[in-house]
Amino acid sequence: MHDVTSALEYWPSPPPWGWTADDMDHLPPEGPNGEPDFFQHVELIDGALVFMSPQKRFHDYVIHGLRVSLSAQVPPHLFTLSEMDVKLGHRMRPCPDVLVIDAAAADDLDRTFYTPDEVHLVVEVVSPESEERDRKLKPARYAEAGIAHFWRVEDDGGRPVVYVYELDPATRTYAVTGIHHGKLSVPVPFPIDIDLDDLPR
Template structure:
């Protein structure tokens, strides 16, 4: 029984699921965005630098914070903008992350079957930090969003003894293509950009 071992012979292969099915093995140089959207993947899988990133089960905080911000953003959203949650944003040939919430140009909405937006159409990307993706949420993704020219970015952390959302807001420095923090918000998120926003962050207690 000599010869090389195949992935088939290794039940602990990283691509093998407990039910025997396998995720596709990526090409040597990683997936492109076009290939990524043809794959049959679990919900909320992201493409980062050509690699597939699978999402772990989310905490209650994640769901509630996302809901709170989505509702708050919808409250005064101008007619030419739309609020969406958990939609892929194409940042380049090998990157299609999925922000938790985005504000996009209304003209970018093509229909109910749409699966992605282009970075140029996104005004705000919001990431709610998860324990399994802290580095990606705080470091990898913001760098990529900034490089792609997305004007506004919010990072949402669970903070304080009441486990409420703390929102750190960032705006793009267009010269250096990096984000500059414009504030840290604990109980109330009151902003005039990208439009007039006023969200009571303590309202998470009632959800």
């Protein structure tokens, strides 16, 4: 059993035994050279620490707008939140932009991550630096973990376009069920109607 302190001795290389999902709860507040908030925006993708770059206003605007819109429509047994980890496996702990989870899980204010069986929807807002992860890698991992619904949001000249996917349980892969411009209206995971051109700011 190795601890995070010994792992950081190999920085910037990963430790020989690799990073794990549980390590994410034990990263220090400062970086290896004393950098403040160094590990504040990091996720674990296939055993690699991925640092998220500063985001454009579009990214923050869409995350906020979708969270507010979903929160206004979500049924009582579910809850909407943003930028919380989902532990998909021993070496996979991404941080989706928006999630819909079981309300009972959200009631525990000490939680640092959720498990796939508690998650009903994950949303990723694509940034230039995250295109490969958000379009290919993370959706495949979410589907393999059994998360039923996935949305990918793209920036079309400052307007959000939402690609909606639903899990095929037989193949554990996502199938696209709609591409939404201007207005998003879907019946699952619960009835949702969102004006994409007028998201809450």
